Amino acid sequence: MYQILKNHPHLQAFFPETVQVTTPEDIIGHLERLDKIIIKPEFGAGGTGIYLLSKKPKTGLWFP
DSSP: OHHHHHTOTTTGGGSOOOOOOOSHHHHHHHHHHOSEEEEOOSSOOTTOSOEEEEEETTTEEEOO
């Protein structure tokens, strides 16, 4: 279902960029470009292991 919705021309803009990262440096690189990133397991885990990382001015990262 995800692939069908993601490839629909009217819905593509609502899906975030998805990349596979392998190092902490990869994560930092994405945070340099974006204010927030979502980190989740490579394989489905039923909604567990999903984290939101946000850049915070002058203090670094915020990890709820």
